[in-house]
Amino acid sequence: MIPMVMAFMMPSQYTLETLPEPTDPGVLIRQVPERMMAVLKFSGSWSEERFQEQTGKLQEWLRKHDVKAMGDPQSRVARKAIIRTCGRCHVGIEKNYLEGVHGKDYLKGSKDVPVCTDCHSEHAILAPTDLSSRVYATKVAQVCSRCHDDERLARQYGLLTSRLKSYSDSYHGTASKFGETRVANCASCHGFHDIRTSVDPKSPINAGNLAKTCGQCHPGAGTNFAKGKIHVVSTATENKSGHVIKIAYIVLIAGLISVFVLFILADLFHRIRSRWSNT
Ligand code: HEC
Ligand code: HEC
Ligand code: HEC
Ligand code: HEC
Ligand code: HEC
Secondary structure, three states, rough: OOOOOOOOOOOOOOOOOOOOOOOOOOOOOOOOOOOOOOOOOOOOOOOHHHHHHHHHHHHHHHHHOOOOOOOOOHHHHOOOOOHHHHHOOOOOHHHHHOOOOHHHHOOOOOOOOOOOOHHHOOOOOOOOOOOOOOHHHHHHHOOOHHHOOHHHHHHHHHOOOOOOHHOOOOHHHHHHHHOOOOOOOHHHOOOOOOOOOOOOOOOOOOOHHHHHHOOOOOOOOOHHHHOOOOOOOOOOOOOOOOOOHHHHHHHHHHHHHHHHHHHHHHHHHHHHHHHHHHO
């Protein structure tokens, strides 16, 4: 069985009292406040692509008929309620999420951090073990990189970019591209609901916890194992300390050469002058 959450509307002649009792305890019947909705019927099986296509058609119709929708499903406004909506049932996850970097900013009203549906999709929420899930092991990198390699967000939040590139260049990333699910993806090292910055002592990528984080899959990994191997891109912005050392060397060498040149020039000047005054 593929776990997936779906909602159906019951025909209007029923009330909560007159609806038949579901035989499956997983089915929950609830009443939602009355409102006007735009609905489009289409048949055939479900896919993200078809859904997008049909949503487009419905929106086109609304535009043509000059109907203004309040709750655009794709709009950022709807995001506000999502954590609460999913958290009603996924209580522990909501709590973890709100403790992480994304959740803390979400509470402050940020629209740039991911909510449940950004990572799990809005319409086909599948178990992470399902090949079509957006958080299936080999797909996680795409989910995170949509924001973490985004130049605007990087500038605004001072985030390091090239996360996907550095990951793809790594052993883990290369193997993942070939469909290997046992290698580390972003979430194996960073966690997924309570993601924390590296300076947070509770973060799995905090220097003090790296041996344990890598150790999940590399038994016996020590602190040295984890050092300097992750997200390595040798450009100015990424490999800062390497870059600083390189600049320092260039300045030092240039300085030394100038001193030597000055010394030689001064010596030359001195010799010429003394020869001049001797003659
Ligand atoms: C009415 C309660 C309820 C709500 C609301 C709800 N879920 Fe669930 N969800 C469940 C139940 C029950 C399961 C099945 C649990 C299981 O199989 O372990 C489930 C399963 C899942 C799974 C698959 C877990 C797995 O390992 O199989 C994901 C992912 C998920 N939900 C995400 C969400 C997201 C995202 C939202 C909000 C958009 C949400 N859920 C809203 C009750 C709910
Ligand atoms: C930054 C992306 C991200 C966000 C935001 C996120 N998730 Fe997840 N979630 C993941 C990933 C990745 C996994 C799969 C981890 C794995 O491979 O086991 C996962 C796994 C799950 C699972 C199944 C495993 C479990 O821990 O039970 C459920 C249920 C779930 N998420 C619900 C939610 C809900 C509810 C929210 C919002 C409060 C949420 N997620 C927000 C990325 C995210
Ligand atoms: C919808 C966009 C979005 C998605 C998707 C997303 N993030 Fe983020 N992430 C952000 C933003 C914005 C911040 C900055 C929050 C802040 O610093 O206040 C952030 C912060 C972080 C940080 C802390 C960075 C730092 O320098 O302090 C880490 C680590 C992180 N995210 C990892 C992940 C991982 C791993 C995933 C995927 C499982 C992911 N993120 C998915 C937007 C996103
Ligand atoms: C093998 C483990 C591992 C994997 C896989 C991994 N990371 Fe990281 N990541 C780390 C470590 C360790 C650090 C901190 C040291 C560093 O920057 O190299 C880090 C740093 C980061 C930071 C900066 C966080 C901070 O607080 O400074 C972000 C953002 C980030 N990673 C995102 C990602 C994304 C997105 C992916 C997937 C495309 C990913 N990581 C895959 C281990 C990993
Ligand atoms: C989710 C599991 C997982 C995690 C977590 C993980 N790795 Fe890996 N890694 C693998 C697998 C599987 C391979 C394939 C080779 C193997 O079996 O050793 C691999 C291979 C590697 C390789 C290349 C092959 C080698 O042995 O030299 C390096 C380097 C490496 N990992 C470093 C790390 C570091 C550093 C960390 C922690 C920051 C880490 N890994 C975390 C699963 C993981």
